[in-house]
Amino acid sequence: MKKIMNKASDFARETVEGIALAHAGRVAMLNDDPQILINAQPVKEGKVGIVTGGGSGHLPVFLGYVGNGMLDGCAIGNVFASPSASKMEAMIRAVDKGSGVLLLYGNYGGDNLNFDMAAEMVDMDDIKTATVRVADDVASAPNDKRNKRRGVAGMVYAFKIAGAAAAKGHDLETVQRAAQKTCDNMRTIGFALSPCIVPEVGSPTFTIEDNIVEVGMGIHGEAGIDTAPMMTADEMADLALEKIESDLELNEGDRVSVMVNGLGATPLEEQYIVFRAIARRLQNRGIDLYMPHVGEFATSMEMAGLSVTILKLDDELAGWLRAPALTPFYTSENK
Amino acid sequence: MLTKSDFAKAFARVADTMAKHKDYLVKLDQVNGDGDLGLSMDSGFGALADCAGRSDETDLGRFLMKCSQAFNEAAPSSLGTIISFGLVGMAKSLKGKETASREQLGAALDAGITLIMDRAGSKPGEKTILDSLVPAKDAFLACPGDDLKRCLEAAAKAAASGAEATRAMRSVHGRAAYYGDKSIGVLDGGAEVGRLIFESIAKAGTDI
Known part of the structure; x- marks a missing residue:
């Protein structure tokens, strides 16, 4: 194996630390935790939050889409491994502006269980959440079992469109519908x-x-x-x-x-x-x-x-796709 | 009425049992799992007992929620997450209460197990931890009178026969499902964990 890295066990952490350094002022680790990246720019009070999460090893997915017009936060696991529910929980609490948080992520067993758990944990404090699982990979299950499909690159469209709906000031239900409508199409x-x-x-x-x-x-x-x-x-x-x-x-x-x-x-x-x-x-x-x-x-x-x-x-979807977005790895300006 | 310290005592008993049965569970899991069951249960319940012993939270709901997180961090396996859901369900049911009656404990057990079934998409009869938890909970709810100790013993007995019944079942969930018919005749490790939980709590009942 030839990989440019230090210790294999530091791979995920050092990646995130590099990104936080390179894009300082745009994104930041929450309380210096390399498993939680949040938007460092001011976010309007009352905006619906959108978070995702998943394993490392897929850049720019997932954390590359944290930024204005897309995601408010991302929980990061080891390579190809889900982050824990308590990291997700801390992230949801950090990005909630009182209007609830959409949990928008790829449909994988570990991520599903952990996000469900995080949703229960914040529900104790009456933070509203809604969930949309991206399941766009046609090869992973037949059409009549679409909810078994894996989430892959299409999730970037879901981030973009839900992000635009939230930035426009829509409520949690509408932002959830925007994400789901994207997934369905x-x-x-x-x-x-x-x-x-x-x-x-x-x-x-x-x-x-x-x-x-x-x-x-x-x-x-x-x-x-x-x-x-x-x-x-x-x-x-x-x-x-x-x-x-x-x-x-x-x-x-x-x-x-x-x-x-x-x-x-x-x-x-x-x-x-x-x-x-x-x-x-x-x-x-x-x-x-x-x-x-x-x-x-x-x-x-x-x-x-x-x-x-x-x-x-x-x-409707075209309008949200067109809306401005700028993150360390995405710009709507060159599309 | 039960308080936080009663829960802490019960969790300490469960942790002690899991530590003693670590090798037993590892061997059981090696038959048709990946063998980490004993390790994850030992570290999960150890962390749970530790959290419960230290916590100064008096609201039973918040106390259980905090300690379910400690359990989940220490045992992030599928079964670990499933047990955490049980604790979270109990936490939500006991939110805002500093003491719990026998009825309230029964309702919390019911809420915890219901949340497990919802989130894991599973039900009794599929060779899982639910095959001991559900009969135990049912026996506890059906137990007449106010004798907590006797009701916990009834629950432990039901958990034991529920676990034994998994021997005849075919696995449909998790890695064990790959073994299909070969899983018949083997005790389910998760159901055994459920039995050990209720047996330990019944023993702790003597102290409470």
Whole structure:
């Protein structure tokens, strides 16, 4: 294994400390705790809070979206491991401005239990919470078991849209609805070319054969739906659209935002080649493209590959997607 | 009426039992789990007893909430989190009270176990800790009269037969579920933890 780090057990902490130093004044650790990052800029009294959480190893997910117009806080676990309920609890208490807090995170067993627990803990003090679990990965369960699906790159759209609704001053119920509506209208499919290495393990926990693509692999290396021989960018675009459209209907006149997300070790050039193919196919069918997102949004350290997310927009969602946001890893200005 | 110090005594008894049964639980869990059951229960209940012994919180709800967090931090396994939910459910039921009657304790047990079932999406008969907790709670609620000690003993007895009954069940949750039919004939570690909890509390009942 070649990884640039100090001790493997310090990997997650030193990452967060680096981010807090690099973006001082924008984000800060809560009480110097490297497992809780919050927005350091003034937030309007009465604004609904939005928090997320999850393991390390996916930058910019999750903590990269803490900032104006998106998230108020993020609880951070070790690599690929959920943070504890008490970290989440401390974070919820810190960001609550009296109007309640939306818990918005990817649908994984450990995170679900811990966020549920944190919600019970703050409920003792009458802090209102609502929960939306992002479950956008079409490969992880069939359509009739959508609540079993994993949350992957699409969660960035949910952060963006819920964040805009909260910044506009909407109440908790509306912010929750904005996040849920985003989730209901988006689907993601991933393609992995090579595995990643959990620092404390020191070697890849799974393998992907040369010349093989894992179709539908999760961002922790969870098994996909299929393995296929290595394909061209155009073939990947076709397959992505096929898998997404078997689950979410797209018609002429629809307006969509497309995200092509690099998993960590895939060059931007390759991501744009796939985006080009998808954009042309959709435009040829009379589907409008709105605010494309190309780049690294949700990664798996040195995993090679990419994911494709499609979010179907109406005027309400498009307005919230367009609203200004600026965090250490996201800007609405270049989309 | 029960106060915080009664809960602290009971938790100390449970912690003592878990420490004594650490190896037993490890061996049981190795049959169809990952073997960490004894370790996580020992450290979880140790932390719970420690927190309860030190706490100066007199509101039973806040006291239990604080100590459920200590338990959860020390035992972050799935079963640890499930037991924490039980404590949180009890905490919410006892919020604002400095003492608890037998009826209020029964209601708190019921609230705790209901929260576990809600959050874990599980019910008795699926070879889990609920197979000892639910019969124990039912026996406690059905126990007539005001003799707390006798009611706790009835609960312990029901927990023991509930745990024994898991031998005939097939696992549907967690890692044990991968073993499917092979899990039949084996006692469930979680249900045994439930038995040990109620047996320890019944013993603590002599002091209360």
